[in-house]
Amino acid sequence: MRKAPTRSEAALWRLLSGGKLGASVKRQVVLGGFVADFAVPAARLVIEVDGPCHARQRARDARKDRRLARLGWRVLRLDAELVLGAPEEALARVRDALAEAG
Secondary structure, three states, rough: OOOOOOOHHHHHHHOOOOOOOOOEEEEEEEEEEEEEEEEHHHOOOOEEEEOOOHHHHHHHHHHHHHHHHHOOOEEEEHHHHHHHHHHHHHOOOOOOOOHHOO
């Protein structure tokens, strides 16, 4: 996915990359046997962008979230439509999650 991200992942990466948040953000990070869309290691925050297919895999996503929580990571899930339609709101949610970690 790193070479072919979804439109919403690419849009969020443009908002998060380059130190714009004051913290290093990595994409497509393997954690606990899962691939996280984005991770902010310093804040132990995982950011997932959920497209339409996630409506059918809620149980799988919940398992992933529980596993990451056991490893000390918090998970922020953003709807792909939010990222594409209201990127400023998506970015505000990321910033809020980072402030909570602070």
